Amino acid sequence: MSNLFLYKMIRPLLIISTIVIAFSLDQVVGKEKEYYAATNDKGVQEVEITGDNYYFSPDHIIVKVNIPVEFKIKKNSVGIVPHNLIVDALEAGIFISESIKIEPRVIRFTPTKIGKYSFYCDKRLLFFKSHREKGMEGMLEVIR
Ligand SMILES: [Cu+2]
Known part of the structure; x- marks a missing residue:
């Protein structure tokens, strides 16, 4: 053979x-990792988000319109790569620009318009791909 x-x-x-x-x-x-936010006894939709190299989890967050939302955002690794969470959806009453640390940070807002809004990390090292291009992006979906 x-x-x-x-x-x-x-x-x-x-x-x-x-x-x-x-x-x-x-x-x-x-x-995608879908997450339907649950409303707690204070009437707030709570979402815990991890943002790290180079992902958000969950990366598809579903909340109800006109009910307050509380994002608790953190990262797991002690790495030196900086990350942030950006949501630029003023038309829905949402504007977030928050750096992500190991210590969780709480962000509060109330979505006022049904729709799909992207969230992402806008960091980039020099001429390399942006973190968003590397996968640090997701979708915030506001439903009725
Ligand atoms: Cu990043």
Whole structure:
């Protein structure tokens, strides 16, 4: 049996397994973490968010319109990479620009308009990709 024969036998298997691996990786990376905010006994929708290298968790936050929201945002690692949380949705009464520390920070707002608003970290080191491009972005969805 020659090496060439072996190669021809194995090649379709290599191609198929490469495709399968690529698809499953894509599904892991592309999967959103949905979170429906629960309203506590004070009538506030509480959401705990972790923002770190280079993700937000959850990255799809669903809140109800015209009910106060409390974000508690923190990071886990003691790394020196700075991160922040930006939401620029003045049309819905939301503007957030807060740096993310290990010590949790509380941000309060009340969304006034139904819609989908992005949140992200706007940090970038020199000419490298922005943190947003690296995956530090998510969606704040305001529903009825
Ligand atoms: Cu960042």
